[in-house]
Amino acid sequence: MAWLDIRSLLRFSAIFRVILILYGEWQDSHMEVRYTDVDYIVFSDAASLVASGSSPYNRTTYRYSPLLAFLLVPNSLLHRSWGKFLFSSADILVGYFIYYILKLQKVPENLCNYSVMAWLFNPFTFTIGTRGNCEPIVSAMILWIIVCLMKGNVLQSAIWYGLVVHFRIYPIIYSIPIILVLDPNFFPSGQKPVLRNWSAVQKERPEDPNGWFTPLNLLKSIFTWNRVIFGLVSGSVFLFCTGLFFCLYGWEFLHEALLYHLTRTDPSFAKDLPFCLFVQTVSFVAFNKVITAQYFVWFFSLLPLILPWSKMKLKWGGLSCILLWIGAQTHWLMWGYLLEFKGKNVFLQLWVAGLMFLAANIFILVVIIRQHKYSSVFKAFEYTHSKHTTKLE
Amino acid sequence: MHSGFSNSLLPRNRIILKKILNDNYASYYDRHTSLHDSDYENFMSQEIESGLCQVLPENHNSSLRWSVIRRHLVGEGSHRRVSTLIKLQTQQLLSCSCELILIERLPSGVFADPFELQSLAQRGVYDDIAVFGDTNLELPSFLSNRSAVEIHLQVDLNTLLQPTDISIELPLHARYQPLNESGYSIVEFSAPDTLLRCRMKEELENSNCLFKLINDDANLYDAALVWRIPSGKMAHSHLVSIVTFLTAFLSTLVVMVTSLHYFNSRVSKDLKQS
Numbered sequence: 001m002a003w004l005d006i007r008s009l010l011r012f013s014a015i016f017r018v019i020l021i022l023y024g025e026w027q028d029s030h031m032e033v034r035y036t037d038v039d040y041i042v043f044s045d046a047a048s049l050v051a052s053g054s055s056p057y058n059r060t061t062y063r064y065s066p067l068l069a070f071l072l073v074p075n076s077l078l079h080r081s082w083g084k085f086l087f088s089s090a091d092i093l094v095g096y097f098i099y100y101i102l103k104l105q106k107v108p109e110n111l112c113n114y115s116v117m118a119w120l121f122n123p124f125t126f127t128i129g130t131r132g133n134c135e136p137i138v139s140a141m142i143l144w145i146i147v148c149l150m151k152g153n154v155l156q157s158a159i160w161y162g163l164v165v166h167f168r169i170y171p172i173i174y175s176i177p178i179i180l181v182l183d184p185n186f187f188p189s190g191q192k193p194v195l196r197n198w199s200a201v202q203k204e205r206p207e208d209p210n211g212w213f214t215p216l217n218l219l220k221s222i223f224t225w226n227r228v229i230f231g232l233v234s235g236s237v238f239l240f241c242t243g244l245f246f247c248l249y250g251w252e253f254l255h256e257a258l259l260y261h262l263t264r265t266d267p268s269f270a271k272d273l274p275f276c277l278f279v280q281t282v283s284f285v286a287f288n289k290v291i292t293a294q295y296f297v298w299f300f301s302l303l304p305l306i307l308p309w310s311k312m313k314l315k316w317g318g319l320s321c322i323l324l325w326i327g328a329q330t331h332w333l334m335w336g337y338l339l340e341f342k343g344k345n346v347f348l349q350l351w352v353a354g355l356m357f358l359a360a361n362i363f364i365l366v367v368i369i370r371q372h373k374y375s376s377v378f379k380a381f382e383y384t385h386s387k388h389t390t391k392l393e
Numbered sequence: 394m395h396s397g398f399s400n401s402l403l404p405r406n407r408i409i410l411k412k413i414l415n416d417n418y419a420s421y422y423d424r425h426t427s428l429h430d431s432d433y434e435n436f437m438s439q440e441i442e443s444g445l446c447q448v449l450p451e452n453h454n455s456s457l458r459w460s461v462i463r464r465h466l467v468g469e470g471s472h473r474r475v476s477t478l479i480k481l482q483t484q485q486l487l488s489c490s491c492e493l494i495l496i497e498r499l500p501s502g503v504f505a506d507p508f509e510l511q512s513l514a515q516r517g518v519y520d521d522i523a524v525f526g527d528t529n530l531e532l533p534s535f536l537s538n539r540s541a542v543e544i545h546l547q548v549d550l551n552t553l554l555q556p557t558d559i560s561i562e563l564p565l566h567a568r569y570q571p572l573n574e575s576g577y578s579i580v581e582f583s584a585p586d587t588l589l590r591c592r593m594k595e596e597l598e599n600s601n602c603l604f605k606l607i608n609d610d611a612n613l614y615d616a617a618l619v620w621r622i623p624s625g626k627m628a629h630s631h632l633v634s635i636v637t638f639l640t641a642f643l644s645t646l647v648v649m650v651t652s653l654h655y656f657n658s659r660v661s662k663d664l665k666q667s
Binding site: 041045059060279283286287339340341342343344345346347348351355358359362365366369370372374 | 469470471472507508576577621622623624625626629633636637640641644645647648651652655
């Protein structure tokens with residue numbers, strides 16, 4: 001189908017997002033309920049504070065890095081919708097990165113496009129960017145880190161990783177899988193890693209001689225050059241940004257932007273990097289004591305990266321998962337609505353609905369894990385060398 | 394929504410709780426860190442005394458008729474508006490510009506969002522607005538202090554020869570309430586303070602004056618404004634903690650077992666083949 005090529009998809013999505021932003025302007029001025037996210041107003045206020053030379057933390061409930069306020073300074077100079085265009089561009093970029101990553105793994109064109117569509121036409125994601133939420137920027141940075149790793153550019157991935165952890169602390173949970181994937185079998189020093197092709201996994205004969213399971217090898221390979229580089233560079237970038245803003249804005253910055261509650265990590269599928277990041281993010285969001293729709297973007301951007309490896313059929317399997325997830329969430333939101341907007345005492349029902357939503361999340365996660373075809377992103381080095389497999393640049 | 398207002402040239406930033414007429418004085422929030430009724434009442438009586446009118450006719454108070462007709466909560470749920478309907482009438486024409494000042498001391502269970510009020514002031518709903526007290530909007534009720542809101546509205550005395558209704562709506566938000574037995578917290582509002590500050594049109598020394606409007610009909614005023622905010626029940630707290638813990642534990646276990654099972658069945662197959 002001609003309209004399904006990636007250019008048309010991106011072009012159509014961009015036009016669609018522009019229309020949504022314009023519609024949002026209309027709704028804001030004509031209707032009681034605003035289209036624009038409450039946080040967007042907070043960002044904009046913080047940005048105008050920065051533009052006038054004061055601290056963004058003078059705006060209460062601003063809980064982000066000052067970088068975000070800097071990015072949104074044109075909101076008060078150019079137009080108040082600047083940030084929405086910026087976030088929606090990042091959103092489109094995420095779509096392109098999904099395509100790019102899957103192409104690197106030689107996933108067939110139509111599967112790539114369907115996966116990109118799972119991001120670009122996901123109602124959660126296109127509304128979040130156009131309503132003025134900054135998460136698409138974080139998603140784009142994380143996907144770019146995956147691209148850098150796949151191309152063997154450890155230094156650049158470390159710089160972006162340090163920046164993204166500074167920007168939004170939650171990607172710290174990805175540090176373990178990233179460190180694990182920087183394995184000498186995949187990242188021999190001085191050479192680019194070799195990627196496994198999608199078709200190789202489909203033959204159900206994974207053949208990697210993965211020596212990294214023996215404790216001795218594991219020990220030997222813990223402190224490799226790439227890992228040290230990654231750790232030092234990302235750590236320095238993080239400390240530099242955090243230190244810089246600490247000097248500028250003091251304790252308020254540390255308190256508001258960084259002191260978050262971190263939960264456990266689950267690194268068992270470390271070599272299948274996108275899948276591991278996906279499972280980790282879903283668990284992190286499901287177990288988080290606070291939940292908002294913007295957190296769903298965290299794993300929605302990774303979902304398309306694992307879709308081509310899922311044995312689940314969209315009909316029935318996929319569809320019933322989607323329906324279950326939306327149903328459990330709607331049920332939970334309904335009680336929340338009765339509590340917040342109707343003043344009914346439904347705390348107990350809301351709590352049970354929250355537990356049910358957790359259960360639904362876990363159930364779907366289990367289904368996804370069981371239906372996933374394990375595929376290491378990289379080929380183990382010795383093996384590929386002997387077989388003269390083509391390298392990807 | 395309001396009648397009897399005009400955009401005269403009254404100076405801005407005349408917030409009483411922050412900055413007062415006589416600059417030798419410190420404002421309420423310069424002297425006190427939090428809002429207590431007794432401190433506040435002392436402060437207000439001093440304030441009224443120091444702002445006594447020297448320029449207006451002696452009988453100005455009797456020439457102004459005034460009453461609060463109705464006070465009620467608009468809307469339901471956690472986001473409501475306190476609506477105050479005031480009737481004002483003057484008996485004689487005075488050549489001064491006045492502003493009506495409403496000081497609302499909020500009970501600790503609710504808060505006003507300064508940014509929301511600021512945008513209302515920008516849209517011309519109020520002429521000036523200030524919120525004092527806790528600025529952290531997300532604190533639960535038991536961790537937060539009381540706050541106060543001061544609203545300024547300009548009134549044109551010349552249009553008040555006929556009795557005029559002025560309606561003031563203040564958007565408020567409920568905080569999370571502490572646990573109790575009944576499942577609802579009762580939040581009661583006290584009556585707001587209403588003041589009128591006038592300035593003679595001719596520029597004279599000490600031409601400002603401030604006086605408190607005393608309600609004509611106290612009976613109408615007494616009906617206390619009550620907001621029932623849902624709160625968690627103490628009796629549920631054990632059940633909720635235990636079941637939440639068990640569910641989280643079970644969920645973690647399920648994810649771990651699935652992961653390990655997946656890891657063994659697929660990845661170890663790769664190992665055996667090598």
